[in-house]
Amino acid sequence: MLALTMGDPAGIGPEVTLAAWRALRGELPFVLLGDASLGRAVGSVAEAGAVFADMLPVLPVALAAPPTPGRPDPANAGAVIASIERAVRLALDGEVDGIVTNPIAKSVLKAAGFPHPGHTEFLAALTGRAGHEVMMLAGPGLRVVPVTIHVSLRQALDLLRTDEIVRVSRTAAEALRRDFGIARPRLAIAGLNPHAGEDGHMGSEEATLIRPAIAALRGLGIEASGPMSPDTMFTAQARTRYDAAICMYHDQALIPLKTIDMANGVNLTLGLDLVRTSPDHGTAFDIAGQGIADPTSLIAALRMAASIARTRRQA
Secondary structure, three states: OEEEEOOOOOOOHHHHHHHHHHHHOOOOOEEEEEOHHHOEEOOOHHHHHHHOOOOOEEEEOOOOOOOEOOEOOHHHHHHHHHHHHHHHHHHHOOOOOEEEOOOOOHHHHHHOOOOOOOHHHHHHHHOOOOOOOEEEEEEOOEEEEEOOOOOOHHHHHHHOOHHHHHHHHHHHHHHHHHHHOOOOOEEEEEOOOHHHHOOOOOOOHHHHHHHHHHHHHHHOOOEEEEEEOOOOOOOHHHHOOOOEEEEOOHHHHHHHHHHHHOOOOEEEEEOOOOOEEEEOOOOOOOOOOOOOOOOHHHHHHHHHHHHHHHHHHHO
16 A cells, blocks of 8 residues: 655646546555545545545545645645655555655745755655655656756756765665665766766866766775766667666756656655655646646556565565
8 A cells, every 4th residue: 555645736636646546446556645525535544445446545634725726825735745744654654655745836835934945855854864865767768866956057066076976876776776676786877067078178077076986886886887978878779788877967867767758757765764756747737627637657656666665575
């Protein structure tokens, strides 16, 4: 059993949740922590499992205001946060195998005083793992891990350090072993600059920051290659030579993943004491309530969370 958070109730979360339930009702049980009007209110995870085949089970989280599709309301920020907090408690207490999070609107939560840059950092704080969190985006043909995440590009350049590249890469390698069953993970380390610096003619960070990190990773027994030129490392042929790409900043990682297969992309948080996945898209307020939202990524996130939980149990 998985716990699914509500996300922003004015986004596409409610409709893709119902679509995912219809697609998975005979395959993979989950319980929604959110608006009871979307399904059948239940009082426990056990009860949720008993009704899943017939109706979407919901552990109710009360909304402060009725949601209007496409019109986010900061009044409901407390409910959005409470849904995440309750899902984490269920996972840490062993009542569910993992959590899947519907998309939130960071700007809406921040207007209500939310202090975290995003989901990833909030989950790390809730689990006592702040500073250990790592974001991975995974699809059928590519896994990417950004070293710096929810900061501006200018800040990312200032924050990039050799020890952080090593930390993120080690966490990614461990996740590939533990969560994906890859005995000897292969990491491709991206360069920062065009052509990976062109031997220093287009930047020095490859020599001063990235190559020392690769040497340190190899010293730890991790198969790491690079620094690779960011404009060629995501071709179909190049992707066959590694299990995950370690990228230096947010868009360097997410642009190729979403271009190759956004519909099946899944966001994972590594480095936590629980399984967490999320669809690789946002709240999509512009199409909310129109019945055209694609549930493929949420379905993939639910399936991946269940697969990771199963792999961990078998290990």
